[in-house]
Amino acid sequence: MMSMERIIRSGERIALAHYHLDPEQWEAMLTAPGRALSLLSCWADEQRVYVLFLDGDCPLMASTPVEDRRYLAPSSRFPAAEWGERVAYDLWGVEAMSACGDGRPALDDGFWETTWPLSSRPGPGGQAMPLPAGRSRLRAETTGLSGPLELSFDVLRGAVQGLSVDAGLAHRGVLQRMVGLSPEEALPLVARMTAGGFVAHPMAFCRAVAQARGLQPGPGTRDAWMILLEIERISVHLFDMARTARAVDAGLLATHCEHAREAIAAACAEQGVPRRLTDVITCEGVRSGLEIVPLAHAVLEVMYSRMAQLRELQSVFAPRLKGLAVLAPAQAREFAVGGLVGRASGRSLDVRRREVGMRLDALRATGSSDGDAAARDALRLTEIRDSLALIKRILGSIGMDDDEPAPEATQEGIGAAEGARGDVWYWVRLKNGKIESVHARDPAVSLLPVLHRVLQGEAPERLSAGLKSLALAPSGVAM
Amino acid sequence: MTAFQTMGPLSVLHAFLNVSRWRVSADKGMSVRPDTINLYVLETGGCEGCAMEVESLCGSAFALEQYGFARVTDPADADWLLVTGPMGRACVQMLERVWNAMPAGKSLVAVGACAVDGGMFGPNYATLGGLKALTPVRRAIPGCPPSPQDILVGLQRLAER
Structure with missing residues (x-):
């Protein structure tokens, strides 16, 4: 067999x-x-x-x-x-x-x-079906997430049971809008796929396009992309930590995360780069005028002075997140949940490890495999530490050459990028220079099939905190 | 030396005292309102970029309350509804639900290009293409996404009308 x-x-x-x-x-x-x-x-x-x-x-x-x-x-x-x-x-x-x-x-x-x-x-068009009577509901506007997603569930002895998810409200038909465009014309759409991946999505897409065209991004582009991705990781992790902290009344931790994130945005703006790194990735490399070295130094300077305090606060408030929204390691394996959520549940998948030119020694993140919100929060901070180390390592050998040959041009390509919230994948097929077919996979999709298990047994009032800790982005799910 | 070892002994009290030092200050020339306008924020199916910027504005990095605005979590307490995103057809009911729950004298504000006319996500089978498809948009803050400072300045200008 x-x-x-x-x-x-x-x-x-x-x-x-x-x-x-x-x-x-x-x-x-x-x-x-x-x-x-x-x-x-x-x-x-x-x-x-x-x-x-x-x-x-x-x-x-x-x-x-x-x-x-x-x-x-x-x-x-x-x-x-x-x-x-x-x-x-x-x-x-x-x-x-x-x-x-x-x-x-x-x-x-x-x-x-x-x-x-x-x-x-x-x-x-069809007709909206009413929800079965007797089910409780967490309306889309009350989840506390940045996008619309609705939960329905039963409550048995104060605990959530039989949870189901309506994740389609944020569907915009983005992929279909890309068909018939050149990759360059489609890139602005990719760059607005989901705000947690303003860098990760375009990067995975451009890698797929490069493979389809039989091109290999040069070492300068490769390193600039890596640095931008790490800056985004730091910023998004801070956002997710702040939001989770607010959900459990850890306002001081939230405050410091918010201040640090805004300081990164200000550092980007001072370097003439969009605050949230929108539209910085292009099929050829990075947007014209972007100076990656001073940008990286500015972000390092902003973050290094804050790290010790963030770690202190994170450890003080960690007990409030213990046991919240647990993704068991076995479920993470069974449903191939990647990204930070998967890693906090014992999976080791990190697509950065397979990238050409990656400074592997900087990726040291380890942490608890408890799979709860506390494990995810601690890992976010550890990954921020690693991102800073990685940026520093790249700056020490930026543009380091490698012998990676260009792939054969087949008009089809697959590209990946390890975004802050997990591994983003793109597949594209080109015909006469235009996109004939495209698919994108956001890490949020891998959370959907396990969500009912992760939130089962939680008190209804804790659902919002659980969702925030998982950093589920409805825009990434529905596209 | 790792990033975590660059500072000396720390405490939560130290962190508390440090907060004001790191707060981003808004434009010094911005006026301070005597009364408070309560804001309810609703994302209607976009990339969430504008929603996250509004969330940043409502966080502690900006002194939103100091400028006469406060975020509320119940539409019944809201004066203004801030809409972000290109208005998915499936989100119209949600918009109506929130709007109807707001008390009289309410206003609608489109935040970001998508909320006005869909931006790059114009009308299709799933999206209406912004609030414009439902109602004339008289109050809008442009940008893709607008920064928290842009949103704050936009809110102040709208409040001064």
Whole structure:
């Protein structure tokens, strides 16, 4: 019997890491014995269904034709694929057979102008379904998150049970808006995918585009991107720490995090760079006029003087976050939850470790594997420390050459970036220089299938604090 | 030497005393209002950039209250509704719910390009393309995203009208 990865590689290789499988190979892949690969994302359109895996630390992608608007559901083997299958049904009207889950709408709750809006046979818009009677609700405007996301649940002896998530309110159809544009024309849309990834999303996208074009970003661009990504990580971690702290009345910690984040924004502005690093990544490198070395020094100066105090305050208030919104290590593994949330639950995935030119010695973050809000908060601060060390290391050898050869140009590419909230992935297919097809995977998506388990048993009044600690971004989920 | 070892012995009291030293000061020329305008913030399906900037403004790095504004968490206490994001079709009910819960004399303020007309997220099957699709937008603060200082200055100008 062949392993899952061997079955995939027995298909027709059509790009660096993408294999076309026939329906028999697809089924064999989903029923292969032994260890399953880690699923990163699943998506489909009217023609094909795709899965993106992590094989070791490298991406591996498979796809198969959609026949009669149906395909064998990847969620029959990978429960985390369910979200992508539901999205595909809402957008294209293609159906996943033998899917796990209850098949509820992912994005379209009946408010859209058309049903299956991207399909060749769209229908009239649906009708919003009322919530089953007796269920409690955390309305979208009361979650405390930056974007709309609604929770419904039962309360049994003061504890949340049977939680379900309506995560589609923030859907804007961003990916569809990119189709037919050149990568350069599409970049402003990518740069507004989600505010926690103003750098990470464009960076992953530009890496995918470079691979599709058979290009390898030079060492100068590579290092500038790495520094910008670390500055964003520090800023977003501070934002998430501040918001979590406010949710548990740790105002002093929140205050210091907020001040530090604003000081970074001011340092960026003083260097002539947008405060939140919007539109700094381009397909060719970085925006014109951006001087990365003085920017990096300015951020280091701002943060070093604050770190000891932040650590002190974080440890003082940590007990308030103990046991809140626990993601068990086994669940993190089963659902391939990456990013900071996964790492705080014992997963070691950090796609920076596979990057060419990465100064690996600076990535030392370790911490508790308890998987609760306290573990996540402590890890955020430790990762800020590592980001500062990494920036310093890069400055010490900026533009250091490497021998990485350019990939073969196949008009298809996969790119990744380890954003503050986790690993961001892009897949693009170009045709005549324009985007023919594109998919993005935000780390928030990997949290959806585990959210009901993470929040199960919490008191309803603690849900908001739990969500804030997980730093779930509805804009990243729904796009 | 690690980042955590660059300072000497510390205490929570020291951190408390340090807060005012690090507060970002707004424009010195900005006027201070005698009465308070209560703000309720609603994100309606954008990238969350504007929402996060409003959140920063409402945090302790800015002295929002000093300039006559306060953030409230119940629409029943709000005078102004600050909307961010390009108005998803699925978010209209939420907007109506919040608006209807606000007391009479209320105002609507679009914060950021998307909230006005959708910005780069114009109308499609899922998005209406900003508040403009629902009502004339008379009060707006431009930017993508506007900085907390921009938002504060914009709020002050609107309050002076």
